[in-house]
Amino acid sequence: MFDEAGCVAAARAGDLTAFNRLVLHHQQTAYNVALRTLGDPDAAEDVTQEAFFAAYRGLAQFRGGSFRAWLLRIVVNACYDRSRRQRRRPAQSLDQLLEADDTPFDPIDPTPNPEERVLTQELAARLQRALNELPADQRVTVVLCDVQGLSYDEAAEATGVPLGTVKSRLSRARARLRELLQPYRSTA
Amino acid sequence: MPDPGRFHLHLTDEELSSYLDGYLDATERGRVEAHLAGCSECAVVLEELRATVALLRQLPRVPVPHSFAIPADTARAATRPGRRFQLFFAARAATAMMAALFVLLVVGDLSGALRPPAPPRGAPVPEDARLAPAAGSPALLPTDLAATPTGADAAAPSAPAASPLPALDAEASLPLAARAPEPGDSLPAVEEAMAPGAAAPSTAPLLAAPADGRDQVGSGPPAATLIPDTGAEPSAYYVGTQAGSDRAAEAPPALSVDLRPWQTVAGALTALLGALTLWLARGPR
Numbered sequence: 001m002f003d004e005a006g007c008v009a010a011a012r013a014g015d016l017t018a019f020n021r022l023v024l025h026h027q028q029t030a031y032n033v034a035l036r037t038l039g040d041p042d043a044a045e046d047v048t049q050e051a052f053f054a055a056y057r058g059l060a061q062f063r064g065g066s067f068r069a070w071l072l073r074i075v076v077n078a079c080y081d082r083s084r085r086q087r088r089r090p091a092q093s094l095d096q097l098l099e100a101d102d103t104p105f106d107p108i109d110p111t112p113n114p115e116e117r118v119l120t121q122e123l124a125a126r127l128q129r130a131l132n133e134l135p136a137d138q139r140v141t142v143v144l145c146d147v148q149g150l151s152y153d154e155a156a157e158a159t160g161v162p163l164g165t166v167k168s169r170l171s172r173a174r175a176r177l178r179e180l181l182q183p184y185r186s187t188a
Numbered sequence: 189m190p191d192p193g194r195f196h197l198h199l200t201d202e203e204l205s206s207y208l209d210g211y212l213d214a215t216e217r218g219r220v221e222a223h224l225a226g227c228s229e230c231a232v233v234l235e236e237l238r239a240t241v242a243l244l245r246q247l248p249r250v251p252v253p254h255s256f257a258i259p260a261d262t263a264r265a266a267t268r269p270g271r272r273f274q275l276f277f278a279a280r281a282a283t284a285m286m287a288a289l290f291v292l293l294v295v296g297d298l299s300g301a302l303r304p305p306a307p308p309r310g311a312p313v314p315e316d317a318r319l320a321p322a323a324g325s326p327a328l329l330p331t332d333l334a335a336t337p338t339g340a341d342a343a344a345p346s347a348p349a350a351s352p353l354p355a356l357d358a359e360a361s362l363p364l365a366a367r368a369p370e371p372g373d374s375l376p377a378v379e380e381a382m383a384p385g386a387a388a389p390s391t392a393p394l395l396a397a398p399a400d401g402r403d404q405v406g407s408g409p410p411a412a413t414l415i416p417d418t419g420a421e422p423s424a425y426y427v428g429t430q431a432g433s434d435r436a437a438e439a440p441p442a443l444s445v446d447l448r449p450w451q452t453v454a455g456a457l458t459a460l461l462g463a464l465t466l467w468l469a470r471g472p473r
Binding site for chain 1: 233237243247
């Protein structure tokens with residue numbers, strides 16, 4: 001069992017090894033939040049590394065509660081910063097995303113036949129395109145709640161908004177995604 | 189108990205979304221379920237939302253490209269203020285100093301304080317005649333000093349030579365306090381000093397080289413404090429008040445506003461350092 005509270009305490013006392021155990025435990029979630037929010041593997045990689053540095057520097061500001069939510073808040077803010085900068089020089093790289101998705105997939109489905117695999121890749125790209133259509137606030141919320149499976153409370157903490165705002169952003173994001181994915185769902 | 193007044197309205201996105209996640213209290217849930225039972229439209233929307241959420245949950249988790257663990261050496265650097273940060277402060281200080289030097293060079297040149305020895309023709313000015321006002325003490329002035337340039341100092345009110353003192357004449361009938369206002373005196377004090385000098389009550393003549401230095405003694409020096417220090421052609425400010433001198437009518441030497449080579453160098457260095465500071469201030473990336 002991963003002793004998160006112990007690692008946090010040790011890391012705050014200056015134990016880098018303990019902090020890095022936290023990194024290893026959360027890096028997959030942090031990276032995927034950044035990836036799905038930004039839609040760009042390179043940007044997500046940068047943002048995730050920046051966020052872990054910022055977390056290390058700002059560990060003294062962590063006031064208990066969910067470490068994951070605190071960390072994801074740093075990631076989310078770094079994503080907002082990044083997309084603001086990216087809007088000035090837009091360069092979406094769906095091809096790169098498709099490349100990145102060319103990796104072992106859902107472990108629940110261990111031996112997909114080639115046809116299913118292509119379908120899954122296409123689905124992933126399509127979902128990402130739909131996510132990219134959403135306003136940033138809604139995209140972040142739906143990524144946290146539906147892609148990563150955070151609770152409303154944790155998502156509220158990670159985005160720094162009230163619970164009611166999470167509910168309404170999530171519902172608007174889902175309604176929009178339902179429309180965007182309508183043609184795909186009917187054939188799937 | 190469902191609210192009959194709202195039953196005919198379709199369910200909102202938020203109601204459906206929260207219902208999906210089980211975030212409704214018992215009353216709301218009862219109302220939503222009652223509506224869904226009688227409204228196929230809303231039931232379809234709910235199922236489509238459920239399918240959408242299911243799709244999102246299936247989105248593959250992409251493996252990290254590499255470990256994001258922080259190496260020990262980077263961790264030390266991360267907690268210190270960055271090298272770039274320190275460079276920024278150094279560059280900022282250097283820019284400020286260079287800018288001050290540049291201003292000093294230009295202003296000093298305009299005011300004549302830094303000019304190479306080219307005193308007004310025929311009126312040799314002892315070096316201490318310029319330096320004396322810096323002390324702010326009238327007692328140190330050579331009281332019989334006849335020829336002293338003053339007006340150009342208007343370009344630099346804070347420079348030593350800007351003191352209204354140099355033309356102090358022992359023969360003037362003004363009281364000492366009125367004749368020798370301290371640098372930085374307020375306007376009323378200057379007017380007070382001017383009052384007895386009936387020969388020149390207006391400030392207008394101060395901009396021209398007075399023909400008769402004697403009579404201008406009381407009013408000439410205050411000009412240094414009255415004239416604004418920016419904007420107009422500097423030579424216009426060069427009030428060659430060669431008070432008491434027989435050569436007072438001679439035209440004062442014209443001022444050059446062209447930058448000298450070392451001023452250009454200082455200006456260019458200031459601009460360069462400023463650009464470097466701005467670049468450093470932007471931070472990495």
